[in-house]
Amino acid sequence: MSSIKPFKISVAEEQLDDLKRRLSNTRWPERETVNDWSQGIPLDYLENICEYWRNEYDWRRCEAEINQYPQFITEIDGLDIHFLHVQSPHPNAQPLVMTHGWPGSIVEFLKVIKPLSDPTQFGGKAEDAFHLVIPSLPGYGFSAKPSQAGWSVERIGRAWGQLMARLGYDEYFAQGGDWGSAVTHSMAVTETTHCKGVHVNMALVSPSDAVLTDLSALEKTALASVQHYQDWDSGYSKQQTTRPQTVGYGLVDSPAGLAGWITEKFWAWTDNQGSPEDVLGRDEILDNIMLYWLPATGASSARLYWESFSAALGPKAMIEMPFAYSCFPKDIFLASERWYKERASDLRHFNVLEKGGHFAAFEQPTLFVDEVRTAFSTMR
Numbered sequence: 001m002s003s004i005k006p007f008k009i010s011v012a013e014e015q016l017d018d019l020k021r022r023l024s025n026t027r028w029p030e031r032e033t034v035n036d037w038s039q040g041i042p043l044d045y046l047e048n049i050c051e052y053w054r055n056e057y058d059w060r061r062c063e064a065e066i067n068q069y070p071q072f073i074t075e076i077d078g079l080d081i082h083f084l085h086v087q088s089p090h091p092n093a094q095p096l097v098m099t100h101g102w103p104g105s106i107v108e109f110l111k112v113i114k115p116l117s118d119p120t121q122f123g124g125k126a127e128d129a130f131h132l133v134i135p136s137l138p139g140y141g142f143s144a145k146p147s148q149a150g151w152s153v154e155r156i157g158r159a160w161g162q163l164m165a166r167l168g169y170d171e172y173f174a175q176g177g178d179w180g181s182a183v184t185h186s187m188a189v190t191e192t193t194h195c196k197g198v199h200v201n202m203a204l205v206s207p208s209d210a211v212l213t214d215l216s217a218l219e220k221t222a223l224a225s226v227q228h229y230q231d232w233d234s235g236y237s238k239q240q241t242t243r244p245q246t247v248g249y250g251l252v253d254s255p256a257g258l259a260g261w262i263t264e265k266f267w268a269w270t271d272n273q274g275s276p277e278d279v280l281g282r283d284e285i286l287d288n289i290m291l292y293w294l295p296a297t298g299a300s301s302a303r304l305y306w307e308s309f310s311a312a313l314g315p316k317a318m319i320e321m322p323f324a325y326s327c328f329p330k331d332i333f334l335a336s337e338r339w340y341k342e343r344a345s346d347l348r349h350f351n352v353l354e355k356g357g358h359f360a361a362f363e364q365p366t367l368f369v370d371e372v373r374t375a376f377s378t379m380r
Contacts, residue, residue, distance in 0.1 A: 002075040002167065005100050007082060008067050009142065011294055016059055016231040017074035019255055019293065023054040026256040041264040049263060050256050053286055062287040065110060073142075074166060076159045079151070082142035083135035085167065088117045094380060095169040095374075097160050101178020101202075102301055103239075103262040104359060105141050105291040107284070111365035116372060127380070128373045131166060135160065137179060139300030141291045146300070152340075153179065153308045157186035161194060170194060173376050177201040177360055179304060187345075188319040197322035197348070197379035199372060201360040203335035205343045206316065211336075218327070218352060223336035231330055233268055236261065240305035248299020255293055262289050269358035271330035279363050288362075316343055324349035324375030327357035328364070 031043040069084045084106060096116070100108050109132075115122035136143040138151045138159075160183065164172045174195050178182035181202040188198045203222070215223070223353075239247050240247045250257045266276035266285055278284060292298060323344035327334055329352065337350040351371060356364040361373075 002166070004072050004074045004293075006190060007071040007072070007073045007142070009063050010203050011059065011063060015294060022255050023050050026050060026254070028256075037264070037267055039234070041260045041267065046256065046260050048262070049282065049286075052209075052282060053255070053259065057283065057286050059290055062107070062283075062290065066106070067112055069113060074163065074164075076162050077155070079138055079146060079159075080144040081135055081138070081159065081163065083163065084113070086113055086117045086132040086134070087231055088129040088131050090118070090126045090129035090273040092121070092127065093117070093131050094376065095133065095167075096163060096173035096376070097133040097164055097172060097174050098133070098185045099135065099156075099160070099174070099176035099180030100137065100140075101176070101180045102140075102304065103265050103288070103292070104178060104180075104362070105288050106136055107288045107291055108359055108362040109134050112361045112369050112372075115365070115369045119373070122240075122369070124369075124373060128377070130173075130372075130376075131169070133164065133169075133172075135163065136291075137183075137301070137304065139299055139303055142295055145297065146303070149307065151304070151307055153182040153304075154186045154190065157183045157190055160187060160352070161191040164194065165232075173194050173379065174198045175200070175372060178358065179308075182308065185316065185319070188321050188323060189317045192321055195321065197324070197376060198217070199317075199326070199349070199375040200322040201326045201328060201329055201368070202327060202358065203327070203333045203340070204316065205335045205339050207335070207339040208342055211338050213341060216336055219336045219339070221349065222336065222339075225332065225334055235330070236265070237305060240302035241309040242306070244302035244306045245299055248302055250301070251292070251298025252296045258293055258298060259286075259289055261298075262292065266359070269330070269332060270363055271355050271357040284362070319344040320346060322346050322348045324378070324380040325351075326360070326368075326371040326375070327352040328358070328360050328367075329353060330355075330357035331360075332358055349375040 032039040119128040139145045174184045174187045181200040184198045270279040272278035361368040
């Protein structure tokens with residue numbers, strides 16, 4: 001059996017100095033010809049973010065925040081996987097593996113770790129407790145970068161099953177959003193012996209013609225969201241699906257380019273009033289970006305689109321294990337209860353929230369925690 005090695009993030013000061021030099025030497029384009037975000041992230045906004053990043057942002061604060069939690073590296077299927085393993089003080093806590101997506105990271109979950117693992121300190125009950133396993137996707141964060149093709153969401157889901165077994169968890173739950181939702185959906189089909197139920201906060205369902213009649217308000221919104229995504233919001237995805245290596249050069253070399261590529265999605269996909277900072281602090285956005293900049297994962301993270309995007313949105317196998325879906329209204333892809341009942345034969349929990357977007361745990365940690373507790377309470 002491969003060993004599980006303790007890990008702590010320790011970024012060399014030279015890396016931080018190099019980041020500041022690169023930000024100082026950014027070659028900026030001219031400003032956009034409109035007064036909104038319709039051509040992408042505005043020049044003034046990105047210049048302001050990068051100036052703050054260079055002069056005021058404190059990586060060591062984020063590093064210390066992550067390092068307060070036990071972290072490990074273990075080799076699975078030839079690849080080193082980085083993960084947090086936060087064990088609950090409550091003896092009957094249930095194991096839960098939580099998976100992030102792009103352009104997210106383990107940073108998305110920092111605000112929910114303590115409420116989920118030690119609920120009695122945060123208004124919950126002991127029976128709500130979870131032992132949390134929070135991996136970085138292959139090619140993301142401090143996990144290793146695949147050197148060969150084949151790391152699809154299905155392979156990742158199977159790897160997570162191996163990870164949970166290696167940690168001694170014979171039974172567990174799984175949760176995810178974005179690519180984490182795709183991985184979790186996959187686990188609901190392949191990891192049926194040991195995974196006892198799943199919860200997702202991004203819909204991945206292809207409704208049949210039979211449920212595309214007499215549409216509800218939510219279903220009309222869901223279809224409109226897909227159309228908007230295809231028309232105005234999917235350029236990044238097409239590039240990463242078809243040419244991840246090409247876009248990776250700029251993302252790995254230019255911090256301003258990386259910040260623009262990622263921050264624009266925090267504007268587009270959060271439930272905000274016009275700025276991503278309506279929902280998330282500037283430090284939080286940069287904490288997440290740093291988990292792409294420091295390990296230079298611009299190309300390796302994009303490659304997951306090349307591996308999996310078409311399959312993730314294609315026809316799906318029926319899910320028979322207990323399933324739960326929380327619909328945050330400003331997410332990219334939404335679904336109604338009847339749509340999901342066609343995909344999941346044992347839909348235990350379905351709820352439409354009043355607010356929140358794509359990065360549910362990051363944007364609305366209290367609502368997210370309540371949804372996770374409620375969903376898995378139906379499966380324990």
